[in-house]
Amino acid sequence: MMLSLPTRRWRQLYNDELFKHFLCDVLGEKALYPYADPLSSINLHYASHGQELGWHFDNSSFAITLLVQKPLAGGVFQYVKDLRDADAGEMNFAGVDTVLEERQTVDALEIDAGDLVLFRGRNSLHRVTPTEGEVTRMLAVLAYNTQPDIALSETGAYDLLRQTMTSWRVCKGTPAAQKDLLRAESHQCTPVRIFWPEPLDQLLLYHMAGPALAGSP
Numbered sequence: 621m622m623l624s625l626p627t628r629r630w631r632q633l634y635n636d637e638l639f640k641h642f643l644c645d646v647l648g649e650k651a652l653y654p655y656a657d658p659l660s661s662i663n664l665h666y667a668s669h670g671q672e673l674g675w676h677f678d679n680s681s682f683a684i685t686l687l688v689q690k691p692l693a694g695g696v697f698q699y700v701k702d703l704r705d706a707d708a709g710e711m712n713f714a715g716v717d718t719v720l721e722e723r724q725t726v727d728a729l730e731i732d733a734g735d736l737v738l739f740r741g742r743n744s745l746h747r748v749t750p751t752e753g754e755v756t757r758m759l760a761v762l763a764y765n766t767q768p769d770i771a772l773s774e775t776g777a778y779d780l781l782r783q784t785m786t787s788w789r790v791c792k793g794t795p796a797a798q799k800d801l802l803r804a805e806s807h808q809c810t811p812v813r814i815f816w817p818e819p820l821d822q823l824l825l826y827h828m829a830g831p832a833l834a835g836s837p
């Protein structure tokens with residue numbers, strides 16, 4: 621199955637100077653650079669009926685996603701803002717437990733196809749609920765660095781993919797298994813990703829009206 625944009629269109633959007641300028645403005649960065657390795661910059665996620673992404677924190681300081689296809693139901697991005705402060709070593713496992721055990725209400729982000737989301741997920745626990753129905757949830761993750769020439773080694777890039785797949789699998793497991801994974805992830809640090817020390821104003825939601833997605837092959 622293919623996302624609705626051909627590869628070169630994704631690259632065009634990813635490399636577009638105006639787009640990067642906009643991201644820099646919003647993120648307060650001077651410049652954004654692609655990964656120097658061929659796997660890490662643009663990733664496409666598919667979630668068909670029953671597939672989900674379990675609760676996790678991101679290693680990176682910010683993530684940029686673009687929803688391409690919204691499922692009929694489910695596939696909701698849920699989050700709990702500022703649950704921990706990883707860089708201060710405040711991991712708040714008790715707080716994580718209350719979310720995993722569904723003892724805390726969580727926020728949900730209402731997005732439609734074409735919505736660009738800028739999210740700081742390093743300290744905000746988040747997940748995507750199971751897709752329901754025949755329409756696959758499709759989403760692109762656009763990853764940039766604030767320094768040039770950063771490459772994840774091939775193994776590093778594959779580790780990242782495997783880690784994502786682990787999250788996918790583990791969410792089918794018991795709550796205890798989910799908790800173990802989260803604890804493991806909480807201790808992990810990917811040095812090539814840039815730590816952002818500022819207070820985190822989490823979610824900025826922008827609607828990209830048409831043009832980036834409208835192009836035909």
Ligand SMILES: O=C(O)CCC(=O)C(=O)O
Binds near residue numbers: 697
């Ligand atoms: O699919 C989404 O909306 C979020 C993806 C995500 O959290 C991630 O890739 O770390």
Ligand SMILES: [Fe+2]
Binds near residue numbers: 677678746
């Ligand atoms: Fe994430």
